[in-house]
Amino acid sequence: MKKHILLLLFTCFTMIAFGQTELRNLTVENLSNPIGIGVKTPRFSWKLVSSKRNVKQAAYEIQVKEGKNTVWASGKVASEASIFTKYAGSPLVSNAKYIWQVRVWDNQGKTSKWATASFGTALLHSNEWKATWIGSGLKSDTVNGVVPMFRKSFLANKKIASAKVYVTSRGLYEVQINGKRMGDSYLSPGWTSYDKHLQYQTYDVSNLLSEGKNAIGVLLGSGWYRSRLGWENKQNIYGKETGLLFQMVIKYADGTTETVVSDTSWKASNSHITYSEIYNGEVQDARLEQKNYSVASFDDSKWSTVVSKDFPTNYITAAINEPIRKHENLKPIAVLTSPKGETILDFGQNLAGWVKVSVQGKAGDIIKLSHVEMLDKKGTPYFENLRSAKAQAIYTLSGNGIETFEPHFTTFGFRYVKVEGITGKINPDDFTAIALYSDIKKTGAFETSNAYINKLQSNIRWSQRGNFLDVPTDCPQRDERLGWTGDAEVFSRTAAYNFNVDQFFAKWLIDVAADQKENGAVPFVIPNALKGSFFDMPVGAAGWSDASIIIPYNMYVSFGDKEVVERQYPSMKAYLNYVRGAAKNDLWNTGFQFADWLSYRVDDSKGMIGMKSAITDNYLVAQCFYAYNTEIMIKAATLLGKTDEVQEYQSLLERVKKAFQTEYMTASGKLISETQTAYILALQFDMLPENLRAQAVERLVKNIEGYEYHLTTGFLGTPFLNPVLTRFGRNDVAYKLLLQDTYPSWLYPIKAHGATTIWERWDSMKPDGTFQDPSMTSFNHYAYGAVGDWMYRTIAGIDTKEAEGAGYKSIIIKPEIGGNLTYAKGSLETNYGLVSSSWRIENNKFILDVEVPANTNATIEFPTNKIETIKENKAVLNAKTKTVGSGKYHFEMEL
Structure with missing residues (x-):
């Protein structure tokens, strides 16, 4: 045991002492370990990390494997390029998983260890769609009607190795498999110019399937596809009928595959969501909920058969952007009473999303949440700026104990929520505002x-x-x-x-x-x-x-x-x-x-x-x-x-x-x-x-x-x-x-x-x-x-040079002091790594700390004319500007 600890300590010491370059944040098409890219020649990026100064990449090597087969070996390529390096191997195949690794040689004679990541392909050719578009066929399935449910049961009689789902819709979908929600994205497939450009998403559902009987359940809301958009009350802009396109590919342990697709073997029924619209909100009646509709044992004998649709598939492409996900959760900071006696929750922050509520009451009780951004100067909710948007979530209780509600296919912009239908004192802990937005990474x-x-x-x-x-x-x-x-x-x-x-x-x-x-x-x-x-x-x-x-x-x-x-x-x-x-x-x-x-x-x-x-x-x-x-x-x-x-x-x-x-x-x-x-x-x-x-x-x-x-x-x-x-x-x-x-x-x-x-x-x-x-x-x-x-x-003072160094390959650090500010600090996680600039003023002395990522350089311009006082640590620079390579730097000067 002691030997292992000593070896580990020695290794760590060696890496620190000799500044071995590490590779981190490997991405393919700007995404970390994506499972469903639709690009035939994807681009690879990585970041160099080193404790030493002036480190740049001198060469790289990439290897890509599918299973044991190497599909691309770049060999050693003399280049500083560490972002958006394009794949140049054998043609990629659909529905496959690839392991890729990269190592680099730096300009100081060091070779990094191999860094490894993965990516999966989606359907790279449009003719690989075996699924057909289906609609519910229900009379109530209209733009302002009841949200339909879809269902399909199937057998998987072998040991499952992996499974992927490729899915899109004309409308917004939400999928369950065997009673569990598929993925953590919301309002999918998002909003595009549906008649010319439609994205599908890929999900790994290996852990949702089981050997034997399985079932799929889908909710399909109108969303941006046919809800009214704009202030002229125009509906059905892209079409009157929503549709589902669903394809699951199961790989069994014995090497065989099976495909489960949307077709006329699926069934449909009305859900408990009796109304769902982008601007007005959503209405749910828990008394109508068909619980466990996505489990194999559910009785769907009273459900109707779906109808096939001839919607096009030729312009459907794999999603290239991050989906909408849940982010910050906010609790009310106050429970207010308006001059009209209305009960209002103040979440302390204007946001876009919805409120999750847990309530208990009698069957038929109706809870109404009305969302607004502001209160007027008297404390009354200000609804007028919503114009014709009702922005409400309305829930009818089933009476079965504590019930939890949240919308599915709408969002609201709000800070305040007027609550109606709850008798007695409101418990603010029963309400949570959830911010929803695209899962873009903070930089x-x-x-x-x-x-x-x-x-x-x-x-x-x-x-x-x-x-x-x-x-x-x-x-x-x-x-x-x-x-x-x-x-x-x-x-x-x-x-x-x-x-x-x-x-x-x-x-x-x-x-x-x-x-x-x-x-x-x-x-x-x-x-x-x-x-x-x-x-x-x-x-x-x-x-x-x-x-x-x-x-x-x-x-x-x-x-x-x-x-x-x-x-x-x-x-x-x-x-x-x-x-x-x-x-x-x-x-x-x-x-x-x-x-x-x-x-x-x-x-x-x-x-x-x-x-x-x-x-x-x-x-x-x-x-x-x-x-x-x-x-x-x-x-x-x-x-x-x-x-x-x-x-x-x-x-x-x-x-x-x-x-x-x-x-x-x-x-x-x-x-x-x-x-x-x-x-x-x-x-x-x-x-x-x-x-x-x-x-x-x-x-x-x-x-x-x-x-x-x-x-x-x-x-x-x-x-x-x-x-x-x-x-x-x-x-x-x-x-x-x-x-x-x-x-x-x-x-x-x-x-x-x-x-x-x-x-x-x-x-x-x-x-x-x-x-x-x-x-x-x-x-x-x-x-x-x-x-x-x-x-x-x-x-x-953080900027990038355009012509010779876009993307912060060549960085500018040029803070401009003023406004009686005594300190400022900013940082930016670039495609090369973290750039930071932090300054403070103490006793008329300007102190600047800068961090420059590996494989880049920075030109620093100091905000003083007293050039003779500019020092890096204790060394006098005698220059208004200084160009540096990667590393951390500390400067002091008089103003």
Whole structure:
């Protein structure tokens, strides 16, 4: 025993002393040990970890095996590439499990141990679907009718080695096998442009099956497929009939296989869910529940036979993104009584999800939960901003002891819940609010010495959680909840700091291309649930439709994922061509525009005394975004080696800027719109001649001073406000705007009204405690949270170089101090590992700690002009900047 302990200690000591490189976080297609990828040439990534400095990968070797057979041996490849290395072996087969391992050689002569992970394939060819679409055939199975149940029993008369299920639906499915729920995902298969793009999910159900009799049970809700979407009460947008497609492949111990599929041998019946709809909520009657309907012994003799459907399968693909899962559980922080005597639970946090409740009562008792975001200043639940969404969960008790309820196929946006139907004193422990959102992994952390800024960061993160339910929505509560492209576009870079959203956006961008118009215009919401409405126009709008160009490139910059740009490039190009066609002489001054949506208006909250509305010319905004799109297309074409198109777009960009200067600028550089947004966009996208930019900055600053250091920007100006000020040396003004706590500002909702998420309007609740126009007042709307990007990049100082180091291969550490902050720290789990920047000020001394992951480098720029005082540990640097390799670094300097 002593020998073993000594050997272990010696091994650990040796690894620490000699800094052996380890490999961690192995992923395939951005997923850890996925079981159902549908990619024929998947991409492998891994992270190097070493306690030594300046470690880089010099070479790698990958081996992939199926069973005992090696299907790919890369051999030793001299390369630093450790992310998105593409498979190059024998063709993968469907429904198989592969073990892969990787080792690396570093630049210091060390070889890592082999690191091992796995991945499984789904159905790699569409003709491998043996299942057929089935519908319930029940008369009650309508958009607002009873949720149907499906059932199938079967025999497995051999010892089972493994089993997988491939399943999707037109609607939302929930599966049980032998009385146990399959998987931990919710609202599957998610929301896509169902008539053009439908994903299926893969589940390992080996532990749910048993030798002998087995049974499958499925609930199938209307979900996004046929519930009404949007505010015009349009239902059945993708079809009137839901459907199930289910295929289970069982592998027996003797090497044989058996397939169980959806077909007309299945049966159907009504469930106890008598109503389920995205906006209105769900109604359940426990007295109607057919318990144990998914166990083999259940008597289904009174169930009816299902009907087959000829729905297509040619565009069904394996899911590439993370499913929606349950996350935070919150208990009420207070039980309140409104002036009307209503009982209200306060969960302390605005979130998207639902409430799980355990109650006891008589058969026929009805419990009603009504969800709202806010109480008015009298303490009454504020339902008006839900518009026509009822947002209720209604449960009828069976009377059989303690009963537990939660919804299946709906969600709510709420902080408060009005409870009806419970007699006597409510026990808050009987209620749990559960947050639901896509299972994107947290990557960023950010904190400062200012509690309000920390709360702002928390609110940004919670709004992202509440609106990243398979689709990046605008809000989670009212009769909307749509994938507005403008909201997603302005927030995408901030989103990529907080969470790993590479696959989340990759999936959504497929629908962007699928719903793109023939002329290249991109709808304002994706999936395009507004078909046939006023907003379903064959035109593009600046800042909205160009999410098709901006987001793919942002994902490349944030994650180093070139394939997203490759796949989306035809869509990106088609949209730019649309804009070129809509423009006249390179001036985009036609068509509908949202422009700087929800910018400051005097009539909002009665305005600030003596101030004027900050309305920016619609087409000035459009021209700036025309340039922005063109600039990104230059970068994308360069990335993909499209030399001719690079030259074409460079020439176009020059003409677009010249047209801007002719149309919107005087000879002295004054813009036709004297607003913050006008100058911000003109400066951000270099629309002004270089010799006129300084005066533009002064005009911008004077405007901000004229509004007493309040911002007046809307959705399109806000993301660039602080970055422009920082870029042009006015970080002092940027910090004043960030720390402003009266309306309009980022901190006003927090300080005045205790906001826990980002609001749609700067004054969704006005200073006097009344509400903005309820027709468009959301309290969970992440667009203005786009300032989070600046907070990470400027306060913590963490950024990446685009051209030579996207995805944090080449890192920038450049903290900018201000706002009387005494410390700030930020970190980001990149595809290479953890980057962190932590600084504090003590006795006029600036102390900076930096961590750089292996296989990368970082350029650190110090926020002092006293270069002679900059020290790393005790060594004087005598330089304003320092480029370092991986490792942990400690710097001190005088300010």
